[in-house]
Amino acid sequence: MRKILVCTVILVTGFMSVSAQSRDMDMIRKLSNDWIQAYLHKDTASLSRLLSDDMRQITATGDILTKKDILIKLADPQRQYLSIVIDSVTYLHVIDNLGFITIKSTVIRKLNGIQSTINNCYSNVFMKIRGKWKAVHSHVTILQAR
Numbered sequence: 001m002r003k004i005l006v007c008t009v010i011l012v013t014g015f016m017s018v019s020a021q022s023r024d025m026d027m028i029r030k031l032s033n034d035w036i037q038a039y040l041h042k043d044t045a046s047l048s049r050l051l052s053d054d055m056r057q058i059t060a061t062g063d064i065l066t067k068k069d070i071l072i073k074l075a076d077p078q079r080q081y082l083s084i085v086i087d088s089v090t091y092l093h094v095i096d097n098l099g100f101i102t103i104k105s106t107v108i109r110k111l112n113g114i115q116s117t118i119n120n121c122y123s124n125v126f127m128k129i130r131g132k133w134k135a136v137h138s139h140v141t142i143l144q145a146r
Helices: 002-040 044-050 067-075
Strands: 051-058 064-066 079-095 098-111 114-129 132-145
Touching: 002 044, 002 079, 002 098, 002 114, 002 132, 044 051, 044 067, 051 067, 064 067, 079 114
Parallel strands: 051 132
Antiparallel strands: 051 064, 079 098, 098 114, 114 132
């Protein structure tokens, strides 16, 4: 009887852990989609809530942006995102209070009146801070621009 009880506790604990990780992975996916929607709608308030205060983003040109820099760029009237499509999620993993996602996407953007299509790959790192997932780091690589 004792062996059955121990096995049951182990199975239930393992299931709860897998279930919690699955919920966290779903949340990382949702936040990634929320990020895209914020860009498409120039929604700095939503993006501000998603980013941690000490957020850093490494752009495709190697610039390191703070949260404030990211929000200023998004609000720039000369910058407009017409379409952002996730082509694939190539990596998604959660370890304790850290979530990692790597996405390939196609972005149609208008900058200073010039429209371009950009295929990029970006990795975002999220951290659970006081029970809420926040983006703490992002790194963007341009695969092709035309």
